[in-house]
Structures are given as structure tokens and as C-alpha cells.
Amino acid sequence: MNLFKVSMLAAVLAVSAALSGTASANVIGVKTIIIKQNAAAYSQPYLQVAEVIAVQAGTGLDVALASLGATAVGSSNHPNSSAASAIDGSISGVFPNIFHSAGGVNDMLTITFASSFDLSGLTIFGRSDCCSGRDIYDVRFYDATGGLLFTQLGASANNSAHAVAVNVPEPGSLALLAGGLLVLAGMGRRRG
The missing domain is CATH 4.10.860 (DNA Excision Repair, Uvrb; Chain A)
Structure with missing residues (x-):
């Protein structure tokens, strides 16, 4: 050289x-977040998420709240569980107050915001009363056209806080x- x-x-x-x-660290123009269980946790193929907090850059608002127009859809739902539990503002990780899939390695939770937002952070709370070994997530951020913006693989809430902050770029x-x-x-x- x-x-x-x-x-x-x-x-x-x-x-x-x-x-x-x-x-500052931000993911720009996020409309949808998809959360799947990471392959490391597939020995018990159930996706379980107590709450998702998506922090809007600049305002600090949690734009993943249903009360702010966000929606949540699970690819499958365990009986007595609803995807809406992951965006209700409660971090209680006790079943049935969580999203819990019916089971399968391709189960996912899709959260769609009311509009596109710049995010400065994302925190996922896992289950706290059982089975936290399942709480290792692959997280993908998409824009309004479905374009992939960012991926975080292996975000683990398998810890004493039952939570993981996804590292945005x-x-x-x-x-x-x-x-x-x-x-x-x-x-x-x-x-x-």
C-alpha cells in the first residue's frame, strides 16, 4: 500500500x-418489526413475548403500544394467549398475559406501527414464570414498502431481567x- x-x-x-x-443510534423509517425464535432455542419451539417497547427517536415514545395505533399478529396463538398482549404496555411475563405461539419453528410475531418511525431502541421482554430458555429472538426491522432495514440475530432475554435491548446500528x-x-x-x- x-x-x-x-x-x-x-x-x-x-x-x-x-x-x-x-x-445517535437509530433505525430510520421502521413500519414493521418481525420477531422469531432463534434456532438456539428451537428445542422448545414456542415463541413467547411479554412486551415489545419500540422507542421513537427524539420523543422517547413507545410507538409499539396498541393505544398509539400499533397492531400485533401472531402466526399462531396458544389457547388463552393473544398477540395483543405484547403491545398492551404491561411487562408482566406471566402466562397468559403474554403472546405465546401454538408451537413451531417458523412461528413469528409481527408488530406494525401506525406509521413509519425512526427508532432509537427496542426492548423485548420474555416470559418470567417459566421456560425462559425459549426467549432468544431474531428481530427484523422493515420499512413501509417491506424492505429489510436491519436484523439482530440471537437477542437473548434468557436472563434474570427477562429482557433484552436490541442493539440498533x-x-x-x-x-x-x-x-x-x-x-x-x-x-x-x-x-x-
Whole structure:
């Protein structure tokens, strides 16, 4: 690598690092969230979610609340359970006050917001009275057109709090990655 290429890479990294220091972490334009059970928990293939809290960037509002127009649909429902329990504002993880699927490795919970929102955080509460080994989730964020925005695999609420905060991407980190890839692509073209 010559001195010019090293200087370019250093400049891109410096700008990206500066951006990441001032930018907040957000997923932009989220309309729908789909939660599935992670393969690590498939020995007991039941999806169970006590509550989903989706924090709108800037306002701090939980836009996943049914009272704010969000809807929840389960691919299947265990008797005495409703998908609506995951967006009712209660973090009680005691059955039947949770969403509990009927069972199957492809069970999912789909939460759709009243409109598209920028999210600064997402917390999923699992079941607290039993079977918390099932509470490992794959979470996908989609925009209004159904385009995939972000995926978090293996988010585990199998802990003493029975909750997991999904790590949303930081725009600065994404800029750092994109900038680095552009520099590497440019270096590859110069060799040819």
C-alpha cells in the first residue's frame, strides 16, 4: 500500500470516527418489526413475548403500544394467549398475559406501527414464570414498502431481567464501514 492509499484510508477513518461520536443510534423509517425464535432455542419451539417497547427517536415514545395505533399478529396463538398482549404496555411475563405461539419453528410475531418511525431502541421482554430458555429472538426491522432495514440475530432475554435491548446500528459505524469499503474498492481498481 503506498503512502497515498494509507493517507486516504486514515482520512476516511477519521471522518467516520468523528461522525460516530456525534450521531445517535437509530433505525430510520421502521413500519414493521418481525420477531422469531432463534434456532438456539428451537428445542422448545414456542415463541413467547411479554412486551415489545419500540422507542421513537427524539420523543422517547413507545410507538409499539396498541393505544398509539400499533397492531400485533401472531402466526399462531396458544389457547388463552393473544398477540395483543405484547403491545398492551404491561411487562408482566406471566402466562397468559403474554403472546405465546401454538408451537413451531417458523412461528413469528409481527408488530406494525401506525406509521413509519425512526427508532432509537427496542426492548423485548420474555416470559418470567417459566421456560425462559425459549426467549432468544431474531428481530427484523422493515420499512413501509417491506424492505429489510436491519436484523439482530440471537437477542437473548434468557436472563434474570427477562429482557433484552436490541442493539440498533449507529449511523457513524455504518459510515465507517461504507467508507472503508469504498476506499478498498478504489484501491482494487487502481491495481487493474
